[in-house]
Amino acid sequence: MFIRWSAAVAAAILLSGPALQGAIAADKPTDPQIAHIAYTAGVIDINAAKQAQKKATSKGVKAFAEDMLRDHEAVNKQALALVKKLNVTPEDNDTSKALSKQASDKLAELDRLSGAAFDKAYVANEVAYHKAVNSALETQLIPSASNAELKSLLQTGLKIFQGHEQHAEHVAAELK
């Protein structure tokens, strides 16, 4: 039973990367779709951080969750200001839907954990999630964006999220 469950967790983590890219690869996303995907990716990490703020026990993990909440809210605030300025309506799409579905499954899965097990699983997922989002930004979203300001915001986002990936790796190493 334990082995099967672990395998499912591993599969879910591994899937988050290819699923993200697979869904985008089908078609080059438009700017309104890119804006929606980027915003959704931010909301997902905000929700994960809110869950961690309630459930995390380690001080380092709690502080990390607070950092994620602050940064992703700041990025999304900028994203909203930009779409308003450009008069673009973010458009829902299959990638956003797939991301949201995976994220709500992940939230439910993490919700069943507690204590040190939750802390570890949350941080491990943060590493994997930021990796997947960064790879999507680098290979798909940034090259596909046609508006220069959107491209520039995505590039800043990439630097922020690469920072988060390293930060999450540090926190994960401290938990070991």
Add this chain to the structure above:
Amino acid sequence: MPGCLAPIALAVIALSISVPARAATIEITMESLVISPAEVSAKVGDTISWVNKDVFAHTATAKNGDFDVTLPPKKSATSVLKKAGMVEYYCRYHPNMKATLKIEP
């Protein structure tokens, strides 16, 4: 009248002598997750003016523990350099932001 200026001139000279090496203020900026300049030479006693132009919070954290400055979004802070050495520092929130301070005695 010109005689009145002499004491002032003397006072100015005396003041400048009493401050032997003028400490400099060096500005280091964080913008779009980039620290610039990435490498700065300074002297003990100099002041670093940290300027965060981002909407994100950053820190300037020395790897050797010499300083740890927190910079809220769009805020500045200063710190005076107390120890010589080659100090590598980074942002704790975004460890991909890295830079170096060369502090001479």
